[in-house]
Amino acid sequence: MGIIEWAISPWGQTVPIHIAWFLIWVAAIAGLSFLIVHVIYLRYFAKTKEFAGNTSPEFAARVPEQVPRHSLAARLFHWIMAAAMLTLLFTAFLPKIGFEFDWVTYHWIAGTVLTASIIFHIIHASFWLDFWSIWPDKVDLQDAGRRTLRFIGRRAAPPRKFAKYPLDNKLYHLAIVATGLSAILTGVFMLSRVRTIFLPRNPYLFSDMTWGLMYVLHGLAGVGLITLVMIHVYFAIRPEKLDITKSMIFGSMSRDFYLKEHDPERWIVSTSSSSTASKTAEVRQRKAG
Numbered sequence: 001m002g003i004i005e006w007a008i009s010p011w012g013q014t015v016p017i018h019i020a021w022f023l024i025w026v027a028a029i030a031g032l033s034f035l036i037v038h039v040i041y042l043r044y045f046a047k048t049k050e051f052a053g054n055t056s057p058e059f060a061a062r063v064p065e066q067v068p069r070h071s072l073a074a075r076l077f078h079w080i081m082a083a084a085m086l087t088l089l090f091t092a093f094l095p096k097i098g099f100e101f102d103w104v105t106y107h108w109i110a111g112t113v114l115t116a117s118i119i120f121h122i123i124h125a126s127f128w129l130d131f132w133s134i135w136p137d138k139v140d141l142q143d144a145g146r147r148t149l150r151f152i153g154r155r156a157a158p159p160r161k162f163a164k165y166p167l168d169n170k171l172y173h174l175a176i177v178a179t180g181l182s183a184i185l186t187g188v189f190m191l192s193r194v195r196t197i198f199l200p201r202n203p204y205l206f207s208d209m210t211w212g213l214m215y216v217l218h219g220l221a222g223v224g225l226i227t228l229v230m231i232h233v234y235f236a237i238r239p240e241k242l243d244i245t246k247s248m249i250f251g252s253m254s255r256d257f258y259l260k261e262h263d264p265e266r267w268i269v270s271t272s273s274s275s276t277a278s279k280t281a282e283v284r285q286r287k288a289g
């Protein structure tokens with residue numbers, strides 16, 4: 001039983017046509033297994049979180065009660081992208097597991113919304129947001145090493161608090177970029193195989209072999225997204241992460257959560273006595289003091 005389904009083209013060539021649909025179940029079981037292992041890890045093995053360095057009470061008092069985290073544009077993007085993603089997953093996979101309906105139209109419309117929202121996100125993040133805040137940096141990797149050493153009982157300095165995004169979020173983002181872009185790039189070409197409002201249908205753009213490989217990549221990215229979306233929703237509803245989830249709805253997180261988990265030197269926010277221009281200097285002073 002292979003992971004790809006093959007067929008014979010009109011020219012007698014054996015070509016891939018799409019992934020074998022049992023991979024839907026493999027992906028769902030992988031997601032479920034991750035959740036179960038994580039719950040067991042937290043319950044029985046994880047140690048209490050410890051961070052290096054404490055924020056001075058004077059500085060803490062100047063942090064606003066609600067720390068802005070996601071702008072309205074960023075939140076709108078997130079929820080539009082989420083709606084498109086869920087629509088794509090359901091329209092793609094329900095018919096394959098026995099709930100037949102005319103899915104292609106809903107699917108390509110949701111695919112177009114997802115593609116447009118991601119184009120917006122890339123431009124928004126490059127020119128308006130802090131582009132580098134979501135990519136792992138040196139401190140993240142050093143701290144991951146420290147956490148691992150401490151977990152296995154070796155001596156190591158405690159890790160520092162997080163920047164705006166913890167390493168787990170950054171790694172998740174990397175995974176979703178790879179799978180999401182694979183689904184989008186292949187999906188955009190696949191639009192030419194179906195009737196849409198964009199261009200006349202043209203199923204002869206590529207050879208049967210190229211189309212087959214494209215459908216396989218689209219399917220693999222698609223089932224990968226089942227697992228990734230399950231993991232994402234699981235973390236979003238975990239009690240200790242609710243502050244982060246609420247910030248994706250309301251835009252800000254509580255001062256307590258910010259001070260508990262985030263390093264004001266790595267994620268600089270406006271405090272009641274600091275203008276944006278003086279923030280970095282103030283943080284440096286605090287560090288020196």
Ligand code: HEM
Binds near residue numbers: 112188215216
């Ligand atoms: C969450 C993301 C996505 C998932 C899970 C997904 C999944 C799937 C699956 C499983 C199929 C069936 C393929 C087959 O029969 O081999 C499919 C078909 C298709 N997808 Fe997606 N897809 C996603 C994103 C997209 C995007 C972003 C677009 C467009 C930009 C798109 C456009 C299409 C089109 C046009 C087809 C129909 C092809 C046909 O019937 O010939 N998909 N998708």
